[in-house]
Amino acid sequence: MPIVSTRQLHRTYLQGEGEVHALDGVDLDIEPGEFVALMGASGSGKTTLLNLIGGLDRPTRGEVQVDGHALGALSSGALSRLRLDRIGFVFQAYNLIPVLSARENAEFVLLMRGVPADERRRRVDATLAAVGLEGLGDRLPSALSGGQQQRVAVARAIAGAPALVLADEPTANLDSRTGTELVEMMRRLNTEQGITFVFATHDTKVEERARRVIWMEDGKVQRDERRG
Amino acid sequence: MRSPSANPHAPTTPAVTSAGSAPLQAWLTLLGLALRNLRRNLRRTLITATAIGGGLGLVLVAVNMNEGTYKAMMDTAISAQAGHVVIQAAGYQADPDPLRLVAGARGVAETARAVYPEARVVQRSRIAGLLTSPANAVGAGLLAIEPSAERAVTDTHTKLSAGEWLADDDDRGVVLGEELARRLKVGVGDKVVLMAQGEAEVSSRLLRVRGLLRTGAVEIDAGLAVTTLACAQAFLERPDTANQISLHLPSAEGTGPMAASLAGSLARAELEVLDWEQALPEVVEFIRADRVNNAVTMGIIGIIVAIGVLNTVLMSVMERIREFGVMLALGLPPRQIAALIVLEGTLLGAGAAAAGLLLGVVLSWPLVTYGLDYSDMLGSESFETAGVVISSTLFATWDVGGMAGWTLAAWLMTILSTLWPAWTAARLSPVDAMRHV
Structure with a gap:
């Protein structure tokens, strides 16, 4: 069963007196364990699609299913719970909670879920090790480089063992080398842990490492390319 | 396509179709976060707490002085007039x-x-x-x-x-x-x-x-x-x-x-x-009316302070809209975002009220012990009020009930000041909030 499924997904925004069709009938299935890059120019609908898959926004028309749940049927609270339990997010601007240390940021979702302390410690230790942040757990985000902050964001996204990680331009604020390292790391997590990643990106480094690239234009899927 | 491998961190999470209730641990996490948020802009927190605590301290001094004056009036009226x-x-x-x-x-x-x-x-x-x-x-x-x-x-x-x-x-x-x-x-x-x-x-x-x-x-x-x-x-x-x-x-x-x-x-x-x-109905009525008058005056001061607190809390919320958007995206329900802000107000109010109570006690103590001599100002050793002659040296009296009431009111006022900002934050759309600059 697909982890993500969209059917005739439309999202229209009002702009002035006119309408902007950010998404215009997107049909898409993403299987568990995929490493997918949504590519396209700015305004092509990548981020809008990611927001709808993540339940951060509601479609104007159409349907999204994530992990077997039709998002349109979920209440706001249930949608929050789905995000907390099943979806990890990585944002372009890292968006860490500034008053929490790297470790606490990674632990945040687990704390909010009520995961017991021992289990939490085990998961966070493993996650910080997986993203190469051993020894940096006590640092506040302000004491970390951009690359390290984005690693913390990845750790936060995967620490709760989500069914799906949605990453919106995760390498956009990083230099080329750091960006490459980060993509490699997420690719490794995908391979080793089977976590499904869906990226919205312009970055060719991501595209090169993706096993599936979906090209978008004017809110539609132009090309869906699966790689070996 | 590669077939997906098993995820070693198999989720052990509850069903997602119900919002459920947040575990105690989540609330404790929010409490810790609220404390850190107050420390984040320590200067602003201290200024706000000083406004609340300082105002409360002075109100408590006034409460104790008023009660001392009423006591002097009643004692004198009882002994001399009835x-x-x-x-x-x-x-x-x-x-x-x-x-x-x-x-x-x-x-x-x-x-x-x-x-x-x-x-x-x-x-x-x-x-x-x-x-x-x-x-x-x-x-x-x-x-x-x-x-x-x-x-x-x-x-x-x-x-x-x-x-x-x-x-x-x-x-x-x-x-x-x-x-x-x-x-x-x-x-x-x-x-x-x-x-x-x-x-x-x-x-x-x-x-x-x-x-x-x-x-x-x-x-x-x-x-x-x-x-x-x-x-x-x-x-x-x-x-x-x-x-x-x-x-x-x-x-x-x-x-x-x-x-x-x-x-x-x-x-x-x-x-x-x-x-x-x-x-002594005139004296009793005078004291009752004066108490109401003082309560109204202090209440108005309280409302002015509350508006100041509201402004500060609202400002701190507006500064963190993006952060709240991220929390919403991570899966915090809106009520927990609101709770975080109310918790910040609760902690700030508790600290400020405690400091105000301490200030009120410290400032009232010499007035209870030594009194406040108005004789130079009044030009006599005693003065008449509501038909009762009392000494120009007025002593404060510990009005424990009044002090507790005003301290609690200051705390509640601070909490109430956070409700609107909390409601504002809870209504944010995660997408719009994360776009906020």
């Missing part, structure tokens, strides 16, 4: 006619002493009349007392500025307020004539000035004359009578039931027995 329990002729409270007298006053006083041995019992009469001297005639209120018994319940004798105090059997002596004597142009040893309504017609009696009083309150010093109960009885030709028999007790508490009990013991329908609140 008593904790007062026995008088029925109807005297409504119409204080000097001729409404308690007959057999000594016997009534003895009964009162027998029922309440701890009470100091004095008899008093009041005569409103005209005092005349060869130089002038001035309207005055004569208070007729038992001088030796009165010493135990009032300090009027300590206000003597010239001459000597009255003797119990001195039925011609009078002590005048300094200003009254000045207007009459008389001094110690001079004669004055009292003219007032007697039993059937206007009567007069020659009195000799034994001493002069200076209370410090101009209105009192210009109108007060003190004579003996013996003098009043002789003037009215009504021996063993008094307008009031007043009982002075160690405490003003519980005097209502005592008055009722004493009325039962006396069993005389022609008498009324009142507690001090019934006997």
